[in-house]
Amino acid sequence: xxxxxxxxxxxxxxxMGLIYALIAVGLSLIFGLMDVVNFAHGEFLMIAMYATFGxxxxxxxxxxxxxxxxxxxxxxxGAFVYVAVVRYAMRTKANAGMVQIFSTFGLAILIQxxxxxxxxxxxxxxxxSWLGGHTLDLAGIFLPWPQIYGGLISIAAFAAxxxxxxxxxxxxxxxxREDQGAVALVGIDRNKVFAIGWxxxxxxxxxxxxxxxxxYYIHPQVGxxxxxxxxxxxxxxxxxxVFGALVAGIIxxxxxxxxALILPPTMKAVGIFALYLAVVFFRPSGLFGxx
Amino acid sequence: MxxxxxxxxxLSGDAFLAKRRRQLMVAAAVFAAVACLPLGIGDVYxxxxxxxxxxxxxxxxxxxxxxxxxxQISLGHALYFGIGAYAASVLFVNYDIVPWFGMVVGGxxxxxxxxxxxxxxFRLKGHYFAIATLVIAEIxxxxxxxxxxxxxxxxxxxxxxxxxxxxxxxxxxxxxYFYFALGLLVVVWLVTYVIENSRWGFWWRAVKDDPEAAExxxxxxxxxxxxxxxxxxxxxxxxGGFYAAFxxxxxxxxxxxxxxxxxxxxxxxxxxxxxxxxxxxxxAILIPLTEITRSYLGGSGSGLDLIIYGAxxxxxxxxxxxxxxxxxxxxxxxxx
Numbered sequence: 101x102x103x104x105x106x107x108x109x110x111x112x113x114x115x116m117g118l119i120y121a122l123i124a125v126g127l128s129l130i131f132g133l134m135d136v137v138n139f140a141h142g143e144f145l146m147i148a149m150y151a152t153f154g155x156x157x158x159x160x161x162x163x164x165x166x167x168x169x170x171x172x173x174x175x176x177x178g179a180f181v182y183v184a185v186v187r188y189a190m191r192t193k194a195n196a197g198m199v200q201i202f203s204t205f206g207l208a209i210l211i212q213x214x215x216x217x218x219x220x221x222x223x224x225x226x227x228x229s230w231l232g233g234h235t236l237d238l239a240g241i242f243l244p245w246p247q248i249y250g251g252l253i254s255i256a257a258f259a260a261x262x263x264x265x266x267x268x269x270x271x272x273x274x275x276x277r278e279d280q281g282a283v284a285l286v287g288i289d290r291n292k293v294f295a296i297g298w299x300x301x302x303x304x305x306x307x308x309x310x311x312x313x314x315x316y317y318i319h320p321q322v323g324x325x326x327x328x329x330x331x332x333x334x335x336x337x338x339x340x341x342v343f344g345a346l347v348a349g350i351i352x353x354x355x356x357x358x359x360a361l362i363l364p365p366t367m368k369a370v371g372i373f374a375l376y377l378a379v380v381f382f383r384p385s386g387l388f389g390x391x
Numbered sequence: 392m393x394x395x396x397x398x399x400x401x402l403s404g405d406a407f408l409a410k411r412r413r414q415l416m417v418a419a420a421v422f423a424a425v426a427c428l429p430l431g432i433g434d435v436y437x438x439x440x441x442x443x444x445x446x447x448x449x450x451x452x453x454x455x456x457x458x459x460x461x462x463q464i465s466l467g468h469a470l471y472f473g474i475g476a477y478a479a480s481v482l483f484v485n486y487d488i489v490p491w492f493g494m495v496v497g498g499x500x501x502x503x504x505x506x507x508x509x510x511x512x513f514r515l516k517g518h519y520f521a522i523a524t525l526v527i528a529e530i531x532x533x534x535x536x537x538x539x540x541x542x543x544x545x546x547x548x549x550x551x552x553x554x555x556x557x558x559x560x561x562x563x564x565x566x567x568y569f570y571f572a573l574g575l576l577v578v579v580w581l582v583t584y585v586i587e588n589s590r591w592g593f594w595w596r597a598v599k600d601d602p603e604a605a606e607x608x609x610x611x612x613x614x615x616x617x618x619x620x621x622x623x624x625x626x627x628x629x630x631g632g633f634y635a636a637f638x639x640x641x642x643x644x645x646x647x648x649x650x651x652x653x654x655x656x657x658x659x660x661x662x663x664x665x666x667x668x669x670x671x672x673x674x675a676i677l678i679p680l681t682e683i684t685r686s687y688l689g690g691s692g693s694g695l696d697l698i699i700y701g702a703x704x705x706x707x708x709x710x711x712x713x714x715x716x717x718x719x720x721x722x723x724x725x726x727x
């Protein structure tokens with residue numbers, strides 16, 4: 101294999117890794133805030149992809165143009181799910197862990213069923229867009245524009261997240277994560293912070309959905325594929341760590357690309373999973389986890 | 392602390408023994424009543440639903456040993472189910488070894504694997520553990536997909552042969568499968584019943600409630616988890632072997648996908664984890680409902696069955712977090 105081919109593989113792996121990081125970071129953020137794993141995270145991604153598809157079809161605008169609308173919509177979806185489901189799941193005294201897993205898992209099945217009911221199980225794709233199908237030729241290394249756009253969006257989102265952590269809201273998030281009881285005493289409404297946290301988490305994975313919709317097939321089960329990768333990414337980086345999600349996402353993208361070189365394509369997930377197991381064997385709470 | 396531990400502390404020795412005897416008698420009555428069902432139900436479709444219900448009750452009860460009693464939430468039990476199904480199928484189809492033996496081989500292999508994997512995963516806590524089990528099962532699924540010796544993605548078809556209790560092949564009459572599934576449930580139930588009040592049972596609940604405190608009191612936390620995992624994996628695999636004989640055709644997706652891991656946990660969670668009757672009760676509600684919504688509403692993949700199914704899981708998880716069994720045991724339910 102030539103050096104150029106290797107660079108090609110690593111560059112595409114890196115771009116995909118940035119997109120994985122963007123998919124995973126919302127999950128990690130919500131966990132860090134309130135110790136809840138959202139098992140419907142992949143389904144949030146699926147909703148965003150269908151929303152992008154539908155808006156593009158309806159308005160005939162480009163996916164990039166409708167993206168802010170989808171992100172705003174996903175913020176509402178996330179906040180709504182917190183208010184309508186998770187708030188109740190957190191109130192239970194018995195079997196708290198189970199209730200969280202299975203209430204969000206039930207939600208995931210419900211969303212999948214609804215997608216199948218309203219949109220049929222058919223595979224959809226956005227046929228024409230500004231970026232779709234175009235590649236950048238960088239001295240013999242070919243990179244698809246949608247992935248480049250995704251990588252840049254991801255970097256921008258992580259930069260924005262690090263800025264948010266310095267605002268008053270960011271401080272309220274951090275304080276709520278530290279001590280839920282104490283923040284109430286200084287006038288922070290815990291439920292409001294949690295709802296906004298869920299909105300933010302869903303908006304981030306929604307942003308990833310607007311990118312994926314450009315170059316990936318859209319169908320009711322699409323969330324399951326990316327959902328599993330998101331859980332592995334978050335566990336690898338450490339639950340609750342935003343920086344961990346970024347690093348782990350990039351690692352996952354690179355390892356996946358390299359595995360695809362060595363093993364048959366049907367086994368490309370094995371590389372990621374094996375790496376994850378190797379890491380948690382030595383670091384049980386992931387690379388940057390606090391637990 | 393769980394209800395059972397508390398109430399067993401409150402009761403004196405005699406009352407405690409009486410309670411245990413009563414539990415056995417209730418079980419005998421329930422299982423005897425279930426055993427009479429095929430007398431009144433001749434419809435093959437309904438018989439199939441009953442068989443699946445009993446099978447899921449048995450496998451979910453096995454999951455419950457590790458997940459409910461010991462508190463280690465596995466989202467990867469499809470791995471053990473798959474090993475059981477594949478062991479029975481490969482041994483029967485390639486080597487003419489009867490599935491009775493194949494199931495036990497699958498069970499032993501699964502138990503050994505569960506112990507080996509336990510050395511790695513039982514150091515993980517909470518969500519990290521659950522996700523590790525999910526990932527390991529996914530690796531198993533991908534490997535089986537790419538392993539030609541066991542049929543790869545195509546799977547294994549059992550040959551059609553004469554009806555026989557040895558080969559567990561019954562082309563028309565489903566009733567023998569019903570009694571095998573019921574027998575498996577009875578065995579797993581009895582194992583749970585015996586273990587519940589053995590040293591292991593108390594250790595498991597201690598590990599579940601507070602591992603650090605248990606450790607400091609001399610409970611061998613790590614070994615307790617390994618033992619629970621081995622027992623749980625063994626019976627899950629036996630269930631898988633039976634399932635393969637029952638459906639006569641398996642492929643990786645139909646026995647090892649993530650969906651199954653959840654399907655094994657769900658009945659126990661809905662019925663009440665860490666209890667003797669939670670998993671059977673959960674299965675008795677969930678499986679007929681799944682099968683019936685699927686056949687009446689799921690035609691042409693409309694998704695309506697999934698909507699109802701998902702909503703039901705959410706509703707039970709949120710409304711009855713301690714499981715549906717708590718509806719029946721109100722007198723001891725005065726929250727501790």
